[in-house]
Structures are given as C-alpha cells and as structure tokens.
Amino acid sequence: MHPDLSRYSCQVALPGFGEAAQRLLQHAKVLVVGAGGLGCPAAQYLAASGIGTLGIADFDTVSISNLHRQVLYNPADVGLLKAEVACQRLQQQNPGIKLVSHIAKITSDNVLQVIEGYDIIVDGTDNFETRYLLNDAAVLSGKPIVYGAIYQYEGQVAVWNIKNDDGKRSPNYRDLFPQVDATHVPNCSVGGVIPTLAGIIGCMQANEVIKYVTRTGEVLAGKILVFDAQTMQSRVINIGKTTKTSITQLQLSTDIPTITAAELQSGLANSTLHLVDIRTDQERDEYNIGGLHFELDEVEDNLDEFDFNKTYVFYCSSGKRSGEAVKLLQQKLPGVKAYSLGGGLGSLNRD
Amino acid sequence: MHPDLSRYSCQVALPGFGEAAQRLLQHAKVLVVGAGGLGCPAAQYLAASGIGTLGIADFDTVSISNLHRQVLYNPADVGLLKAEVACQRLQQQNPGIKLVSHIAKITSDNVLQVIEGYDIIVDGTDNFETRYLLNDAAVLSGKPIVYGAIYQYEGQVAVWNIKNDDGKRSPNYRDLFPQVDATHVPNCSVGGVIPTLAGIIGCMQANEVIKYVTRTGEVLAGKILVFDAQTMQSRVINIGKTTKTSITQLQLSTDIPTITAAELQSGLANSTLHLVDIRTDQERDEYNIGGLHFELDEVEDNLDEFDFNKTYVFYCSSGKRSGEAVKLLQQKLPGVKAYSLGGGLGSLNRD
Amino acid sequence: MEITVLAFGIAKDIFGGQLITVELGDSTATTADLKVSLEARYPKLKQLASYMVAVNNEYAEDGGVITELDEVAIIPPVSGG
Amino acid sequence: MEITVLAFGIAKDIFGGQLITVELGDSTATTADLKVSLEARYPKLKQLASYMVAVNNEYAEDGGVITELDEVAIIPPVSGG
Incomplete structure (x- = not known):
C-alpha cells in the first residue's frame, strides 16, 4: 500500500470505498462555515478522513461559554479567533491536508466569493440570517450544502441543493422554512444546548460530506433528519425530490450598528x-x-x-x-x- | 453566576438541567475503557461537559492507521501510549477536571479493581473478550455500563445494568449475545469503518452518560439503538425491562503468547x-x-x-x-x- | 375528528408539552385547516413565520388531507450551531 | 408463508444483501423456526454463536410467533471500537 494511504487504511478497506474514494477525498474542497458546536466536530472528522482542502470560516473569537461543546478549543484560546485556532489544531491533526481560514464575517457582499472554489459547504452557523444567506448563495452557485442545527436536546440534519439525475435540484432550506422571525425562536444562549447533541449532529454533517464526495451511501437529499437526544429517537422526513422555490438573488445583509x-x-x-x-x-x-x-x-x-x-x-x-x-x-x-x-x-x- | 459555572452556562440553561445537574457532573467519576474510535469522542465531550473525574483505560499505543477516526491524536503521537496522550489533551481542554490514565491491559485479574471507584463505565473496546469482561465486571459490581460498537457503516449503543425501580437490573450484553465466536465476526481492520460513525456513536455514548449522571432524559436501558450511517436510519429495539442472565463470576482472561x-x-x-x-x-x-x-x-x-x-x-x-x-x-x-x-x-x- | 399532534423544538414550549390533541370538526380536514386551528389556539406559533408540518414522516403541503390515523408532527426552525 | 428478513452487520455479507425472503411453511412459525431455517441456508450464521432477532423492533425470544406482517431483523454482534 502507498505510504500516504496507511493513515486511511481502515476506511479504504470499507466496501464501496477503496483507494479511488480516498483520492476523491484528497481532491475535495470543503468549506465549514461556523467553527462552533457543529463546526468543531464536523471539521475534526473531515480533517481526519483526509479532505484535501478544508476551509474554516468564522469571524468570532473563543469565549469561555463555548468550551462545553466546542471541543477544538482550550481555555488558553479564549479571545483568539476561532478560525485560526481551529486551522492550527486541525493542521497538527493531519499535516497532509491544506487548511484555509476565513475570518471575515460572511455577508451578502462576500459570500459568493468565499464559497467560490469549494465543492460543498457545511452550514454550522448559529443564526438564521447567515443560514439563509449561505443557503441562497449555495443555490445561486449550484453547490450542495450540508445543513445542521441544534437547540436544547434536538437537532436537524439535511443536504440541500443536490443535482438530481434529471438535472433539477433537490429541495433547499427555503422549501422547508421560507422565512423565519428570528426574534421568536430562542437560540442556544437562552435555551441551552446539550454538548453531545452538537457532537452527534456535527459528525452526521461530516458523514454526509464524506458520502457525497466519495459517492457512497445515500445522502439526505430531499429529506431531513430530526433527532432527539433525550429519547434517542430520530425520524427521517421526506420533503420531495425537487425544489419548489426560486432563488434569484441574495438578500442584502443587515448592517447592525x-x-x-x-x-x-x-x-x-x-x-x-x-x-x-x-x-x-x-x-x-x-x-x-x-x-x-x-x-x-x-x-x-x-x-x-x-x-x-x-x-x-x-x-x-x-x-x-x-x-x-x-x-x-x-x-x-x-x-x-x-x-x-x-x-x-x-x-x-x-x- | 459562580465564575466556575461560566464554562457550563449553555448547558446549565437547559430545561431540567440547572446548577444542580452541573454539580452532579462535577462529582461524577466516569471510566472510558478503550481510547480509540469510540473512546476519543466520548472522552472529549465528557471532559468538555465537566465530568469531575474521568478515567481513560487503554494499554495500546497510537498507530498511523488509528488517525482517520481517533481524533485526539496527531501523527506526532504515533508510538505513544493512547491513555497518556488522551489525558494530556483532555486536561488542556478542561483544566478544571481530574484525569486518570490506566495503562495496564484490562484482564480478569485487574478489571474489578480498575472499575472500583467509578460510577459508570463507557465500553469503547474493540474486541469481544474485553467487552464480555467489562460487562460481567460491571454486573458483578452493580455499575451501569454504556455500550458502543461499530463496524463498517453500522453502530450499536445501549446502556446495560441500570437499577430499576423494583431493585432488579436492566438487561446486559449477555442478554443480547450470550457468547460470540470472535473468529467469525470481522473487526474494523478487516472490514473497515467510516470515521464519522465512530464520532456519532461515541458522542451518543457520552450523551447517555450525561443523561444518567444528571438524571435528565431517558437512558437507553432495556433497549439497543442500531444506526446505519449510509441511510441515516436508526431503530431503537426493546429488549425488556429486566435481565434474564445470571453472572456470578468473571471468565478468566486468555493469556496469548x-x-x-x-x-x-x-x-x-x-x-x-x-x-x-x-x-x-x-x-x-x-x-x-x-x-x-x-x-x-x-x-x-x-x-x-x-x-x-x-x-x-x-x-x-x-x-x-x-x-x-x-x-x-x-x-x-x-x-x-x-x-x-x-x-x-x-x-x-x-x- | 381528533388529531394527535407531536411537537418538536420551540413548539413543545408553545404547546406546553410534546403531545396535544386538536379537534378538527369533520373528517376531510387539510394541513391548512390544522394550521389555522393551531395558530388560533397558539398565536406564538404564527409568530415563527414558518414551521413544517409532517404527516407520516412526509412533508405536508397545505392542501394535503389529514385523517385520525395519521401521525402529525410540527417541526419549527432551529437556529443553534 | 413468506417472511422478509432485514440483515444488519455481518449478516448482510452472509445473506449477500440487506433483504432476503424465507419460506416458513405454515402460518404458526416461531423465531426458533426462522433461526433453524436461516442457519440451514446460511451455515455461517450459526458460526457467530449468537445473534439477535428483532420482530417489530422488539427482541424476539425463541418461542415468539412470527407472521407475514411482521418486520423481522437479524442483528449480529459487532466488535469494533
């Protein structure tokens, strides 16, 4: 076996995987947006599995209350830029891949440029505005996006905007939730979140990326998985094969003074x-x-x-x-x- | 809020959690056996969530083929003892908890002594002999054990030997699989394993530990969860309320020359x-x-x-x-x- | 007819529990009828601007018919990451 | 009667697929009958020493009755960690 492959021998041995799948991972360019509760585990497993180019986008710094679920960071990192700390840790974990940090806040001005050059996007953001922006930018750019979201004990995972055999695209976030009034949906700093849920959902997002890139298994296209960490019950809900929304332009980002x-x-x-x-x-x-x-x-x-x-x-x-x-x-x-x-x-x- | 709690504020805010639950985590003693594909993510999230005393038992050293799924290790750690590297990383991640490494191979001679003093055991081992040994020792010691196992794209999670309200114990591993011929069940080095599955199942194990310790949610007692990472379908199978096996002594470990x-x-x-x-x-x-x-x-x-x-x-x-x-x-x-x-x-x- | 509705996420808080029952009058109710009835009883649900109704693990369009035998779930958007 | 059996883990390899059908003769078959029939057709299944049969997501004891309407799954032990 090629020496470079010894790190990956236990996944190359999988049925339907092999060295060809490993080369697909090596050539893949994956962008993780949000290096928080979901982005940390997703990026860890994407780096471990040998994604050739891994981008980490986050403009925020590490705070002490992140540490219960954002496992890439130590208390010594508090105040440092998450994207930079994450890239440094992940590079130590796998020196054979290329890591790229993006520390500018993602807005309607830069989002298309940031995702350009990546094959697939992981949505690990923590607010609706960036979720919609990323979703719309991915649809406009014709790229798939792996969605994940968590609140308290419940999480959601889906893969949006996959190209179907007939050339049409699978549903996206706006098919499910055309718009949201963010002031009426509490976020994790109000309602809390169980750290292991972030780990489970983030790993599921990385799993969907690996399946998409290596063309093994069935990705969650046209479906959404809803998981409850209190009962460990999950359900996969069928949304339909084709998107019914038409996204033609980005909504301008609000500038908050x-x-x-x-x-x-x-x-x-x-x-x-x-x-x-x-x-x-x-x-x-x-x-x-x-x-x-x-x-x-x-x-x-x-x-x-x-x-x-x-x-x-x-x-x-x-x-x-x-x-x-x-x-x-x-x-x-x-x-x-x-x-x-x-x-x-x-x-x-x-x- | 007490300064020590600021790290945990986003889980203390959970309904049914609060500062009392955080104190239960702080006083808990959890042993993770096997610092491999399951043990790495489980230990990461247990450390992050503030388990007061976390034991890591593994006699093995890091090898290059571990790195695609064992996310606590870097290539620079190859050849070092997993338990020691893991404890060092986890201590950096959370300096406020106590980490204990156990580097002796777990055998029938020492297992009861190793698990003594811990409240709950996480089974992240990679062979049937140690799984049965741990299961039997946990039953004999009256301790719950959080089981996890993975192969290729499929994983299993369960919580064994929980004390029911009537004082009887919930089923254990031998209720499901009284014995196994290990030569006929391939392990991951033959059949491979997808790294994200290890992350998902390991995080699920940590999730069950947190629920058990904090008395929130329903642990998987009398049940087993079977998860397929290719389709993302999972099913929870009811095993029954009470164990039907009688375990009265440990099977002696085989000494392999x-x-x-x-x-x-x-x-x-x-x-x-x-x-x-x-x-x-x-x-x-x-x-x-x-x-x-x-x-x-x-x-x-x-x-x-x-x-x-x-x-x-x-x-x-x-x-x-x-x-x-x-x-x-x-x-x-x-x-x-x-x-x-x-x-x-x-x-x-x-x- | 009486429909049992399973709540997820913030809908659990809005409904005050994971399971509620909704009386829908006749036997040819649609998803839209269910939403009208729920939003009248729980105005905070409408304030979310959108939420998903799933019937037997399928995304339910507004015109879809609901019967007493169906398993109905309300799944609101979730923002955390 | 014909029973559809869903395979997990190494049972998928032993059966050569995720779904197989088993002909069980009469309509009062038990889990034990199913196991005898499967082990005769797939001797490697018996070599595992133990495996779980789940009927409609419940652990099935040897004496339990199986009908054509039941969802039957074979779940072998898994060792990896």
Missing part, C-alpha cells in the same frame, strides 16, 4: 447612552446592570417606550439577541438611534 | 520460527512476507496443516486477529507451539 464596551462606559458616564437589557427575567435576576428591560420577543409590544431623542444600547449575554433587537427596531421604528453591545455582557466584563 | 518483531526476525533467520499469515487474500496480495496463509475464519478447517514439532508465529496487520488465531489454536490443538506477533506487521515495519 454596534458599539464597544469602552464606548458604552463613557456614554453611560455622561448620560448620552441608555441601556436596554433584552435578556430573560432569570438572567436579569442573576446579574443586573440597569436600564430598560424587555425580553427579545417583548420588544415589539413595547415600541412606545422608545424616545426618538435618546440613543439606546441593547445588550444581552453575547450580542446575538441584542443584534436581533436592533434589527427589529430599525424595521419598526426607522430613525430611532439604537446600537447593539458587540460581544454582549462578556465583553463588558473582560475590560 | 506474543513475540516481538526483533524476536521474530532472529527466529526466522535461524529457521526456528514459522510464519502464519491470517490476513485476507487481498491484504496478502498487497504485501507478502511469506509463510503459511489462511484467513482467520479458515484456520479451524486447516488444523491438520500444523506440526507439533514446529513453532508458529501468527501475524496480521495489528496483532488483533493473530491473537484470536492463537487462542483458537490453543483450544483446538492444545500443546501446539504458537505465538502472535505483538503489534502486527506495523511493529515489524517500525523496527
């Missing part, structure tokens, strides 16, 4: 900025720095509390929910001055 | 040792160092080929199948002189 912890502190000191806490009642009970308080899904019902002569700074634990709140306010009260505290309370405490 | 690569080479040089290749025809076609050749499951039909005046050295790629062959020969032809090449062809090429 953010301010830093330092700017907030001087603005509070001279009373030019006004805080709005949009965390849950429970979070506020535990740690309260004052200001107005509405939970994210209550903001819409309290628009008359906002004064057009004031400047508001929305905050939550990470900056994710406060970003959604600012987006909502921009839509519902155009002209009101509102910022999101970038990095959330975490950034405030670091300074 | 092994020789080193250096001993083999001098014995071949002076013609005192005779090789028996028990790899597949395909493996022999690729790399052939001579001697007799039977595939493992053909040995039994070729007993008359062995001469009581000669000394045989069985070999395969890793030493696993040749060990089974020597055990078989000891049973079927007591008195014949047979050794297994420890570490297999890998060790021969290293020297």
Whole structure:
C-alpha cells in the first residue's frame, strides 16, 4: 500500500470505498462555515478522513461559554479567533491536508466569493440570517450544502441543493422554512444546548460530506433528519425530490450598528447612552446592570417606550439577541438611534 | 453566576438541567475503557461537559492507521501510549477536571479493581473478550455500563445494568449475545469503518452518560439503538425491562503468547520460527512476507496443516486477529507451539 | 375528528408539552385547516413565520388531507450551531 | 408463508444483501423456526454463536410467533471500537 494511504487504511478497506474514494477525498474542497458546536466536530472528522482542502470560516473569537461543546478549543484560546485556532489544531491533526481560514464575517457582499472554489459547504452557523444567506448563495452557485442545527436536546440534519439525475435540484432550506422571525425562536444562549447533541449532529454533517464526495451511501437529499437526544429517537422526513422555490438573488445583509464596551462606559458616564437589557427575567435576576428591560420577543409590544431623542444600547449575554433587537427596531421604528453591545455582557466584563 | 459555572452556562440553561445537574457532573467519576474510535469522542465531550473525574483505560499505543477516526491524536503521537496522550489533551481542554490514565491491559485479574471507584463505565473496546469482561465486571459490581460498537457503516449503543425501580437490573450484553465466536465476526481492520460513525456513536455514548449522571432524559436501558450511517436510519429495539442472565463470576482472561518483531526476525533467520499469515487474500496480495496463509475464519478447517514439532508465529496487520488465531489454536490443538506477533506487521515495519 | 399532534423544538414550549390533541370538526380536514386551528389556539406559533408540518414522516403541503390515523408532527426552525 | 428478513452487520455479507425472503411453511412459525431455517441456508450464521432477532423492533425470544406482517431483523454482534 502507498505510504500516504496507511493513515486511511481502515476506511479504504470499507466496501464501496477503496483507494479511488480516498483520492476523491484528497481532491475535495470543503468549506465549514461556523467553527462552533457543529463546526468543531464536523471539521475534526473531515480533517481526519483526509479532505484535501478544508476551509474554516468564522469571524468570532473563543469565549469561555463555548468550551462545553466546542471541543477544538482550550481555555488558553479564549479571545483568539476561532478560525485560526481551529486551522492550527486541525493542521497538527493531519499535516497532509491544506487548511484555509476565513475570518471575515460572511455577508451578502462576500459570500459568493468565499464559497467560490469549494465543492460543498457545511452550514454550522448559529443564526438564521447567515443560514439563509449561505443557503441562497449555495443555490445561486449550484453547490450542495450540508445543513445542521441544534437547540436544547434536538437537532436537524439535511443536504440541500443536490443535482438530481434529471438535472433539477433537490429541495433547499427555503422549501422547508421560507422565512423565519428570528426574534421568536430562542437560540442556544437562552435555551441551552446539550454538548453531545452538537457532537452527534456535527459528525452526521461530516458523514454526509464524506458520502457525497466519495459517492457512497445515500445522502439526505430531499429529506431531513430530526433527532432527539433525550429519547434517542430520530425520524427521517421526506420533503420531495425537487425544489419548489426560486432563488434569484441574495438578500442584502443587515448592517447592525454596534458599539464597544469602552464606548458604552463613557456614554453611560455622561448620560448620552441608555441601556436596554433584552435578556430573560432569570438572567436579569442573576446579574443586573440597569436600564430598560424587555425580553427579545417583548420588544415589539413595547415600541412606545422608545424616545426618538435618546440613543439606546441593547445588550444581552453575547450580542446575538441584542443584534436581533436592533434589527427589529430599525424595521419598526426607522430613525430611532439604537446600537447593539458587540460581544454582549462578556465583553463588558473582560475590560 | 459562580465564575466556575461560566464554562457550563449553555448547558446549565437547559430545561431540567440547572446548577444542580452541573454539580452532579462535577462529582461524577466516569471510566472510558478503550481510547480509540469510540473512546476519543466520548472522552472529549465528557471532559468538555465537566465530568469531575474521568478515567481513560487503554494499554495500546497510537498507530498511523488509528488517525482517520481517533481524533485526539496527531501523527506526532504515533508510538505513544493512547491513555497518556488522551489525558494530556483532555486536561488542556478542561483544566478544571481530574484525569486518570490506566495503562495496564484490562484482564480478569485487574478489571474489578480498575472499575472500583467509578460510577459508570463507557465500553469503547474493540474486541469481544474485553467487552464480555467489562460487562460481567460491571454486573458483578452493580455499575451501569454504556455500550458502543461499530463496524463498517453500522453502530450499536445501549446502556446495560441500570437499577430499576423494583431493585432488579436492566438487561446486559449477555442478554443480547450470550457468547460470540470472535473468529467469525470481522473487526474494523478487516472490514473497515467510516470515521464519522465512530464520532456519532461515541458522542451518543457520552450523551447517555450525561443523561444518567444528571438524571435528565431517558437512558437507553432495556433497549439497543442500531444506526446505519449510509441511510441515516436508526431503530431503537426493546429488549425488556429486566435481565434474564445470571453472572456470578468473571471468565478468566486468555493469556496469548506474543513475540516481538526483533524476536521474530532472529527466529526466522535461524529457521526456528514459522510464519502464519491470517490476513485476507487481498491484504496478502498487497504485501507478502511469506509463510503459511489462511484467513482467520479458515484456520479451524486447516488444523491438520500444523506440526507439533514446529513453532508458529501468527501475524496480521495489528496483532488483533493473530491473537484470536492463537487462542483458537490453543483450544483446538492444545500443546501446539504458537505465538502472535505483538503489534502486527506495523511493529515489524517500525523496527 | 381528533388529531394527535407531536411537537418538536420551540413548539413543545408553545404547546406546553410534546403531545396535544386538536379537534378538527369533520373528517376531510387539510394541513391548512390544522394550521389555522393551531395558530388560533397558539398565536406564538404564527409568530415563527414558518414551521413544517409532517404527516407520516412526509412533508405536508397545505392542501394535503389529514385523517385520525395519521401521525402529525410540527417541526419549527432551529437556529443553534 | 413468506417472511422478509432485514440483515444488519455481518449478516448482510452472509445473506449477500440487506433483504432476503424465507419460506416458513405454515402460518404458526416461531423465531426458533426462522433461526433453524436461516442457519440451514446460511451455515455461517450459526458460526457467530449468537445473534439477535428483532420482530417489530422488539427482541424476539425463541418461542415468539412470527407472521407475514411482521418486520423481522437479524442483528449480529459487532466488535469494533
């Protein structure tokens, strides 16, 4: 056996695999978007299996609350860029592959350029805006995308936009969920997530990539798998063979004005900025720095509390929910001055 | 929130979890036996989630062909003890937990002592003898054991020996498979295994441990989950509420005589040792160092080929199948002189 | 007729449990009828903007007919990663 | 009666496929009858020493009755880790 293949001998031995499949992996270019709970295990197994070119896209830095499920990072990495730490670890794990980090935030301006050159995309993002953006960009570019999403004890996996034998494309994310109101779907920092679910779903995403690239097994095209880690029951739901949506252009990314912890502190000191806490009642009970308080899904019902002569700074634990709140306010009260505290309370405490 | 808990805030936020569940994890003592394809991801997520004391038992060293699925190791670790490398990596990942390595091979002599002091065992072993030994020792010690096994594209997960409300115990491995002829079930080095399957099943095992320790969700007691990574279909099979087997003592471990690569080479040089290749025809076609050749499951039909005046050295790629062959020969032809090449062809090429 | 509906994700919180039953009047109800009935009872479901209805593990279009024998699941979008 | 049997693991290799059909004569066959019939046709199955028969996702004891409507799976032991 060729010396380079000894690392892969236990997968080359699989029925329907062989050295030809290993060469397909070696020549494949796979982009993992989001190096978080899903991206970490997916990237680990893609690197281990010998994907020739593995891109890791994430603009965020490692925070302490990531570590319970984002297994590529150590406490010593807190504050460093996830994409860079991940690429460094994965390169040690497999020096025989090429790793590429993408540290710019993915927006409608750059997404087509970032995914260009990759054969297949892994969606390990943590917000609806980037999910839709990636989905639409993959459809416009004619590339398959392996979707994964988790919340509390439940996860979803699917492969979108596969080319069928008749040349048409399999369903994509918009066939299932044409649009979502993100302010009404809690994310993991509110509702929590069990770390092993991230591992299971992330590994399932890597599994679909390997099947797609090596042309073994049946990928989850036209289907979605829904998994419950509490009962270990899963179901595969048939969506249909062909997409019924027509995606012709990207939605422009919303630009959310953010301010830093330092700017907030001087603005509070001279009373030019006004805080709005949009965390849950429970979070506020535990740690309260004052200001107005509405939970994210209550903001819409309290628009008359906002004064057009004031400047508001929305905050939550990470900056994710406060970003959604600012987006909502921009839509519902155009002209009101509102910022999101970038990095959330975490950034405030670091300074 | 207590500073120690910030790492775990995204799981403490889960419904039915909370700080009390995190304290249960902190006080739990979990032993992972086998730091291979299943043990690596299981241990990674158990460490990440904050299991207070995590034991890693493995007597083996890292080999190059492990790296496609054993994601805790780098090529720079080849030849080092898996348990020690794993503990070192996991300690970096979570400095707040206690890691304990066990590098002695688990046998009937030491198994009860090794598992003593742990609350629950994760079975990530790669051979039937150790699986039965661990199962029986867990039953005799009244401890639950989280079983996982993989082959090619299929995996199994179950939780054995849970104490039911009536004080009786849930089924164990012997309820399902009272005994196995290991020479007729191929292992991963023959049939291969898809790396992502190891990740999925290992994470499922860690998931069952977390549910057991924190008393959330339903563990797979009295059930077995069978998962197919090619179709992504899984089924949970009910086995029954109570064990029907009676395990009263451990089966004594077989002592397999092994020789080193250096001993083999001098014995071949002076013609005192005779090789028996028990790899597949395909493996022999690729790399052939001579001697007799039977595939493992053909040995039994070729007993008359062995001469009581000669000394045989069985070999395969890793030493696993040749060990089974020597055990078989000891049973079927007591008195014949047979050794297994420890570490297999890998060790021969290293020297 | 009475339909048993299995909830996933945030729908479990909205319904206050994993299983609820919905009374749909006659025996020729469609997925659309079920959605109208659910959204009237649980306004927060409508606020999600979209969610999937699966009948017997098949994606159910609005016009599809539902009977008492069918297994109906409500699967909302999930954002975490 | 004809029983369709779904194979897992090494049983797929032994049967030469994931699905086989087994003719069991009368309509009151048991799990034990099925095993005798399978082991006669596939001697390698018996050599495993043990394997699990699941009927409709329940572990099937030797005396359990099998009908044509049942979903029967053969699940052999797996050693890898």
